[in-house]
Amino acid sequence: MSKTVLNVNGIEVIYNHVILVLKGVSLQVPEGGIVALLGGNGAGKTTTLRAISNLLKGERGAVTKGSIELRGERIESLTPADLVKRGVVQVMEGRHCFAHLTIEENLLTGSYTRSDKAEVARNLEKVYTYFPRLKQRRTSQAAYTSGGEQQMCAIGRALMASPSIVLLDEPSMGLAPQIVEEVFAIVKDLNARERTTFLLAEQNTNMALKYSDYGYILESGRIVMDGAASELAGNEDVKEFYLGVGGGERRSFRDVKSYKRRKRWLA
């Protein structure tokens, strides 16, 4: 059993002073682990990650209860920049590239906290090998690259900081299947070689459970289930609702639930 690096303890999050979104979420991320955070739209995955990386303030949200500890240290009052210095980097949902900066500048900005020039150069090379497409587009302004290229850029940018813990928010979104595989392979690779810890929020349950060690399922602001990834993947409910393989083999997208839908639409 490895040591817990990140310990989220019963946090509540409120947006705008009135909207209660997380209702006591607790989770632990072990050193060198890959932990998946699953759940439907609006479950609060993004919010949880924002709470950890302290990016809530900009959204006018606040942690009102509970505690978040990084290697035993309370981190709620640190700035996001402090956290990056401690090795915690978030890849934000929806890319958030710096629109006016070129892809390369975006990546270099990612290494703002690293002063070692050689290390930065090495990281840049690494990112380019992971994502050759970025190398081709290195001189175009981020705003003018395709959705998937921006997503790669966002992930690459986070890697530039040589992080020890990466919070990945929907990394697979908008990526071609091959690249999705690659991204997860990169995660696995970094995890294996550099013992980087990952906490990833994903909709692609299949992939996420395949590559992670442990999973939490979040629904309407509460953790409803957790367990080792293999265990979750074997759970009947999970199979039914998240993997779509409940009760036998995979169903075609054409056939599911058509009755319920059709009825409502025509009503």
Added chain:
Amino acid sequence: MGFFLETLLGGLMAGMLYSLVALGFVLIFKASGVFNFAQGAMVLFAALAMARFAQWIPQWTGIANPVFANVAAFLVAGLIMFAVAWAIEFLVLRQLVNQEGATLLMATLGIAYFLEGLGQTLFGNSIYKIDIGMPKDPVIAFDKVFEGGILVNQEDLIAALISAVLVALLSLFFQKTATGRALRAVADDHQAAQSVGIPLNRIWVIVWCVAGVVALVAGMIWGSKLGVQFSLATVALRALPVVILGGLTSVPGAIIGGLVIGVGEKLSEVYIGPLVGGGIEIWFAYVLALAFLLVRPQGLFGEKIIDRV
């Protein structure tokens, strides 16, 4: 012909003086995407501080040397501007991370009111003098070539040189350093900038300090021209078309914009003004800027406005 050149020259130099104020706008916009309404108030505040300390320091120390007094006052005023920058970051900007431009704009407006009140409370509200030994009397050049010669204003010339140096330094800073890149990142997306570990707080303190110093230099030069009093804050309004024409995000743009506006404004007033009763230069400056915008909506050197789906 002589007169035309003279007007041209006058316009160029007036333009450089505008640039000095415009620079402050550009700096802060570039670094945080905030249009800083308080720039005028900062110029006033800095100039007031400098003028008063130049008066007080000899009284306190008993050293009557004007050079010493001015240098010391400049330093003290600079320190005060640092304190102001720090306070603004701590009390205002830090609280408004990731908010929209309009909100931040409004906040700078609140700052403007506050600084105007504070400046006049601390330093008084009459007219004060900044005497940095600028030569006031004109020199006449080329009086062999043109009848009456061309009048050159030494004070303006020096001021223009100072602006040019300042702009050159700042351009280098933005283009060549990692901080420069970080600033541009912050202006694009506060949250993403935070997420990669750019310490917004420190960045903002730095930028506002630089803007404070720029405001101090502008205040010093304009103050020595106009005298230090409340109206100094209104030069910001004259500098606005300059910023817009040059592009809100471009340091060299502030200079070019200044020159274009300065020349356009003076030539129009002198040559077109009399035909329509005069007093047109201020709106002409704005219309001129607008004309440029119709061709380039982001100003001459501004970053392209991106809208993509």
Added chain:
Amino acid sequence: MRDPALGGIATSTPASERVLGDVILDVRNISLAFGGVKALTDISFDVREHEIRAIIGPNGAGKSSMLNCINGVYQPQQGTIAFRGRSFKHMKSRQVAEMGVARTFQNLALFKGMSVLDNIMTGRNLRIKTNLLLQALRIGPAEREEIRHREYVERIIDFLEIQAWRKVPVGQLPYGLQKRVDLGRALAMEPQVLLLDEPMAGMNLEEKQDMCRFILDVNDEFGTTVVLIEHDMGVVMDISDRVVVLDYGKKIGDGTPGEVRANPEVIRAYLGTSH
């Protein structure tokens, strides 16, 4: 029920049972470049009435750019686009919308400050007839019209199961719901052709199923033609009638899902081995 003209196109799915009509959208030799970047090179394909046409390809292949050309957001340097036989070189977005082409966006282009309801209502704006003055007074016809459109929009809201969020500003919604609102807005236009740019990104399986069902329903019930960009091969293979494959701005494949899946070039460039 198979259209003889489409004899060659046989898919393994029941969709082929339906009548595929004439060509409604014909893209001919489109080329688009941004400076040095060739986003699209000489792309031609057609879309038939009632069909679900997928566009797939690796990231940066030019899929979104293709939609942007159809929409009049980008003006291609070369080529024409024909809609129901009328061909255009330069189209204004408004014209395209008036012809009944609606779309959703990859990077969420919702109106952030407006509520869900208002966002979807904007989709009806093309159909609003009352003038400014009547709207200001909101009497008689203006109000009746407003209510009529509201009813239509409510049906969409119902269908998308976003009733609970009706009055919430969309900026506060989670990503997945925002995508649904985006779709709702496009549907409100009662389009003949619906262009969907990665409608299922950021959704989990259940939500994807909902979305698929919905696309199919629209397609079935109203005969709306759908052009779909999607990276989830399961979805594409299951619901589309024909697929275009782009890579680096070039067309490398076109055909039924089955054909495309078997095309070696497509496998190399896009699908990889795992599919």
Added chain:
Amino acid sequence: MIYRENGQFKTSYRADQQIFAIVQDRWAIAALLALAFFVVPALASDYFFRAILIPFLIMALAALGVNVLVGYCGQISLGSGAFMAVGAYGAYNFFVRIPNMPLVPAILLGGLCATAFGILFGLPSLRVKGLYLAVATLAAQFFSDWMFLRIKWFTNDSSSGSVSVNNLQVFGLPVESAQAKYWFCLAFLCVLALAAKNMVRGAIGREWMAIRDMDVAAAVIGIRPMYAKLTAFAVSSFIIGVAGALWAFVYLGAWEPAAFSVELSFRLLFMVIIGGLGSIMGAFFGAAFIVVLPIFLNQFLPALVASVGLSISTAGVSHAESMIFGALIVWFLVVEPHGLARLWSTGKQKLRLWPFPH
């Protein structure tokens, strides 16, 4: 538990589309209107009318107009003062040049003049955006300042450029007493506010907001940017123009172009931002904040300082006033960046949940 919408089911879309969908709100607004129309006139002092209520009403109206343009359509305008000036001088010319011109049509015609002017200076918005557009509107501002000083025709050949009106009447009733002026402005405000509200919650309002939030997407769903922006300019400058005419006719009585200077433009912009961009209610809050607060501070600071046994010079009071005002602006923004209107609705939401925190 008093303020709840539970149990209030709407059975028709008409009911759901009401401006005030909650019964308590409807009662509150009815009470407010009754208060404004009947109770206040009975109670308020002359000073309160002339120095606070009337300017507040007129500024609220102007802020409403600015909000249509800036808040709803997203076109930053620093030329509101100019639109007010055009409204004022336009109305003035109709009023004095046409014999027996009745007051209300003169004011409305003034508003139409402002509309024309607004559309003219709105044209650049088709190409120029954001802060850059502010320069176009500032051009309007400085141009109008100059125009009304220089072109004598507009000021009925008054040598100084200052003009005045008197003998205001509506249907033979004089609009001279404080109450009459108050009612007059209030009536304008109510009618125009209702019209504006209807527009912003109707199709045209949605077009404006769509353009504001994402213009490319708006174009794709068939909204014409040109139509949307120019109507916003037209509607907004009409309202602002009417406010300008009221400001000149009712509040000032006599005015010079400086009464509509760029400072006024700035103040109007502040009102809508402080009050809340894209909120009709915000215009009222913003106007109250910017109009009333300085007056309040100016009057109560000396008393306050005196009460703790200190004395403060008049200059000191004004400086303190400006500092407090600035600090309050910042403070409100920190508490709620989306303005007072949002603060209000958050408060209401809390009330709805009360006594539970969430």
Added chain:
Amino acid sequence: QAKEQFFPLLSYRTGPYAPNGTPWANGKQDYLKMINARDGGINGVKLTFEECETGYATDRGVECYERLKSHAGVTLFDPQATGITFALTEKVPTDKIPLITLGYGLSVSQDGNAFKWNFPIMGSYWTGADIIMQHIAKKEGGWDKLKGKKIALVYHDSPFGKEPIPLLQERATMHGFKLDLIPVTAPGVEQKAAWLQVRQMRPDYVLLWGWGVMNSTALKEAQATGYPRDKMYGVWWAGAEPDVKDVGDGAKGYNALALNTSGQQPKVMQDILKYVHDKGQGTGPKDEVGSVLYTRGVIIQMLGVEAVRRAQERFGKGKVMTGEQVRWGLENLALDQKRLDQLGFAGVLRPISTSCSDHMGSTWARIHTWDGSKWNFSSDWYQADEQIIKPMVKTGAEKYLADKKMQRRDPADCQS
């Protein structure tokens, strides 16, 4: 209830015109304090006052007016700004409070038959402009010498700056000099173009109609473009210490109109120092007492006090006067030299005597010149030329009445 005559004080101590507004406001306050301390008020009626900050802005000014006008025992208003004057001119007839606009405001309001409540005592921009022209003519050696001369008017682009234009145009056609108009956009921080024009035109004289920062900037630009300062003549609002002090030597030789003398020698200033400042009650700094604008403030307040005193003579000594009664007092001022000496104003201003039809009372002024450190008189008193101004006032007033559909006051009205 104590008997109190209330003086509302509109002033500006902030904003672009604060440096000029402040001494003016201080003078107004100190005089009231002094009268209370020295004489115990006017025949036992104490003088009270309240200041209201307008910032030179019309709307703030109107608010201040509305706030202070209903105060018990309100006496009169001195708006301190042309824009506010315009707005208040429309309001005072209903409220029946006189408006005193010493040396500013509407030139036509001199006609008391049309402007019952306005009192531009001691001078308007027309009299001022006329006096400058008289001085220039005298220097040149007669009106006929002006023929072919060029005179430029550099003016604040606002009604204030535009007021003198009709008179100057009148004079220009009469004497054949060329008048060039050069407007300066308010507040006047940027005048390069204006002075380049001056340099191009090379006028024989420049008249400066400025206020606030515009004045010092004009002088600096004149220096920068080499225009001789001794050919420059300012209005009396461009001839105070704040206008020249920070220009220093650069302003040497510059001339301006003077409505009054300045300095601390006159008895009234001594009294203020003695009864107010020495008791620590002074409103501003001590050395400001007696400066040009401060003195003007004192004079304005003295006129108000004397109007009350005059009104009391008629309506009852020791009573609080209403606005109407004060108006009568203002209309019947008879401050001859003897009375001025008594009041401590010997040598400060010329005698004033107003009437129902003449609300100005004196049209005299002189020229003073800045020597680098103080103002010195450089001419004797001039009186504005009635012959020219009277008809202009008359037509102006007629037009005003016609526009407003109002009647001239009848003589009976003067008695009330």
